[in-house]
Amino acid sequence: MIHSRIRVRGRLGPDWSDRLHGLRIASLSGAEHDETTLEGPLPDQAALQGVITTLGDLNLALVSVEVLETDASPSIPSTHDSH
Template sequence: MGDDPVLYEIRVNGHLGPTLLTAFPAFAYETVSGQQGAQTVLTGPVPDIAALYGVIFQLEALGLELVAVQRVAPCSREEPSSSPGHGPRPAPPGLPRPLGDAP
């Protein structure tokens, strides 16, 4: 109790389209291409280990191939929002943009 969520980067094989991305509304996303083909990187806050397992089970239920899960950093509750109560907070510099944000 009282612990801040932790920022995780979750990598799956393939390009996730808009329909699949709606299953992960709290996560920003980025599609990257390499020699192994396209991968989608989901980055977002996870409140606890049970929630992380929930995300992993959801990926499996959708038939997605999990490549990697990496803890990025603790999230801070004190981080100010540019517009309280008006949509998602922009991604911190260097992270992919949140779902629904205009490029």
């Protein structure tokens, strides 16, 4: 699981949350431009890339992508011959 925060230039309504893996969506209006933050857990790197691709398809300029925490995958024990 990857907990991420993505910021884009532009406005995105909360109704997009279901189509973007359930990320929380918050929009802020600024003096120069609107900005939207999407935050929450994603199952893996492919899901993160899918969200970024969808935002690009919507012509929203990417401002930043932060990975806030990642669940460590279980390590695979190495096998050593004792010869």
